[in-house]
Amino acid sequence: MWVGGKEQPGSDGELIPIEDPATGEIFAHCHAASPADVHQTIALAQHTLRTHPWWRLPSSRHQRADILDACAALLTTSLPALIPLEVRQTGRPIREMRAQVPSLVRWFRYYASLLRTESRPVLPTMGKLHNFLDHVPLGVVVQITPFNHPLLIAVKKIAPALAAGNCVVVKPSELTPLTTLLLGRILQQAGVPDGVFSVLPGYGATTGKELVSHPLVRKVDVTGGTAAGRAIGAIAGGNLAKYTAELGGKAPLVVFDRASVDLAVNGIVFGSFVASGQTCIASTRIIVHNSVMGEVLEKLRAKIASITRRIGQPGHEGCMMGPLVSGRQFGNVQALVDAAVASGKVTALVGGRRMTGTSELDGSDLGKGWYYEPTLLVSAESASSGGSAILETRVWREEAFGPVICVVGFDTEQQAVELANDSEFGLGAGIWTTDLSQAFRVAEQIDAGITWVNTHHRNDPSSPWGGAKSASGVGSENGIDAYHAYTTIKSTIINYASTEESLAADDWFKEGDGNVRYG
Numbered sequence: 001m002w003v004g005g006k007e008q009p010g011s012d013g014e015l016i017p018i019e020d021p022a023t024g025e026i027f028a029h030c031h032a033a034s035p036a037d038v039h040q041t042i043a044l045a046q047h048t049l050r051t052h053p054w055w056r057l058p059s060s061r062h063q064r065a066d067i068l069d070a071c072a073a074l075l076t077t078s079l080p081a082l083i084p085l086e087v088r089q090t091g092r093p094i095r096e097m098r099a100q101v102p103s104l105v106r107w108f109r110y111y112a113s114l115l116r117t118e119s120r121p122v123l124p125t126m127g128k129l130h131n132f133l134d135h136v137p138l139g140v141v142v143q144i145t146p147f148n149h150p151l152l153i154a155v156k157k158i159a160p161a162l163a164a165g166n167c168v169v170v171k172p173s174e175l176t177p178l179t180t181l182l183l184g185r186i187l188q189q190a191g192v193p194d195g196v197f198s199v200l201p202g203y204g205a206t207t208g209k210e211l212v213s214h215p216l217v218r219k220v221d222v223t224g225g226t227a228a229g230r231a232i233g234a235i236a237g238g239n240l241a242k243y244t245a246e247l248g249g250k251a252p253l254v255v256f257d258r259a260s261v262d263l264a265v266n267g268i269v270f271g272s273f274v275a276s277g278q279t280c281i282a283s284t285r286i287i288v289h290n291s292v293m294g295e296v297l298e299k300l301r302a303k304i305a306s307i308t309r310r311i312g313q314p315g316h317e318g319c320m321m322g323p324l325v326s327g328r329q330f331g332n333v334q335a336l337v338d339a340a341v342a343s344g345k346v347t348a349l350v351g352g353r354r355m356t357g358t359s360e361l362d363g364s365d366l367g368k369g370w371y372y373e374p375t376l377l378v379s380a381e382s383a384s385s386g387g388s389a390i391l392e393t394r395v396w397r398e399e400a401f402g403p404v405i406c407v408v409g410f411d412t413e414q415q416a417v418e419l420a421n422d423s424e425f426g427l428g429a430g431i432w433t434t435d436l437s438q439a440f441r442v443a444e445q446i447d448a449g450i451t452w453v454n455t456h457h458r459n460d461p462s463s464p465w466g467g468a469k470s471a472s473g474v475g476s477e478n479g480i481d482a483y484h485a486y487t488t489i490k491s492t493i494i495n496y497a498s499t500e501e502s503l504a505a506d507d508w509f510k511e512g513d514g515n516v517r518y519g
Helices: 035-051 060-077 079-090 094-117 150-163 178-190 204-212 226-238 261-277 290-309 327-342 413-420 436-443 479-485 499-505
Strands: 015-020 025-031 129-137 140-144 167-171 197-199 217-223 242-246 251-255 283-289 346-350 375-379 404-410 428-432 450-453 487-495
Touching: 015 079, 025 178, 035 140, 035 167, 035 197, 035 204, 060 079, 060 094, 060 150, 060 178, 079 094, 079 150, 079 178, 094 150, 094 479, 140 150, 140 204, 150 167, 150 178, 150 217, 150 479, 167 204, 178 197, 204 217, 204 226, 217 226, 226 242, 242 479, 251 261, 251 413, 261 283, 261 290, 261 404, 261 428, 283 290, 283 413, 290 346, 290 375, 290 404, 327 346, 327 375, 327 404, 404 413, 413 436, 428 436, 436 450, 479 487
Parallel strands: 140 167, 140 217, 167 197, 217 242, 251 283, 251 428, 283 404, 375 404, 428 450
Antiparallel strands: 015 025, 129 487, 346 375
């Protein structure tokens, strides 16, 4: 664990095995935090708030900004160690991690800039009163992060929480805790005081539950599945703690007849198969105008074949897609696809099976890892024209969290909108069209917190990231709103009237008649 500015063992000695999903090898172990460890860590954080309130130090705002800038610089120098470890614990190709991990410095720099430029609002008031507002930290906050983007999602939460001056306790996924633990030393070297930032690996049912139910925790921020998010929200609500949740997704991607098909196909495979489909905004429901359906399917099949030929060890420079993160995740994906095909309503035009045998890319044995073929599903009754039988299956509605896409056709713009909104999820969505009026018109009708036009999976520290429907979460990450969500408003009202003016106006219980003020 990382607690009090140093690595510490768990009190009960339980170890979490960390598996390389490409080979099945257990390559590391990590201490699991016990309930006693949770209570001690939160007590330390609370003590740090009382005895070392780093947000109240002279020039604290600028000092915190300097620390966040130092975090960005040290993270950059740590990339040679972080990237290979992120690859090995997630199974994601090194080309993905080389693109993603260096971008995380932007979050530290963005919130450093926000601290240096944030204004203190002054409100209009009656009389000679000066009413100004401050955003002050909540206190001890808990962050629960998932396996698919261990560093990215951790940094997205940590940066605004530290900027606001909170004490932060992170519980990473038990599948991928290693790089988050390494953040502890980076943040300490950058100047984050001991006790302000802690990492407690562990399992959700024990470590996670103990963290989110602790009465001293003033905010819980979770990224994960919808069922877990609802359970955690119920616990946090019982303590009247603030709650932010980025949960499930089943993103629609609409291809209109006026789209560039080549660009749209590139967008589909990127949105669907990056991270082996293990992203909350994976474009898994592909909604295609029937006039271009044949061309889209043909080019999708060719693109998927190209990806499949280049599946291998994630550390290989040419690897395009890696394995799923675990046997459990693999089983979930396979069960969902098998049930759809067995129903007779769905045909797998491409994929739908576990990958075994020798990799064409590097000669490795794919059967040792949790590799699943990139899969293209269509309705069985009209496999080449986008029939609608697939709409009746679980695979259309449930989050697979794997490299699986469903394709269905439409004829009118209204049909496309209805199909896009045919989901309990509302996190991300994509629209592909060269008609600008259509893009604006359709975007405003789609129920999604993030809608991309002619692109997918764009992410910036300044741009809010959150769902529009309850199954996709509560609140949002990124931007000023995320910073404010880690604060509470403090209102200070100062009377600057003279003593004589105040005696004349504010003697509520004075002798005699006369008007008195209220407010």
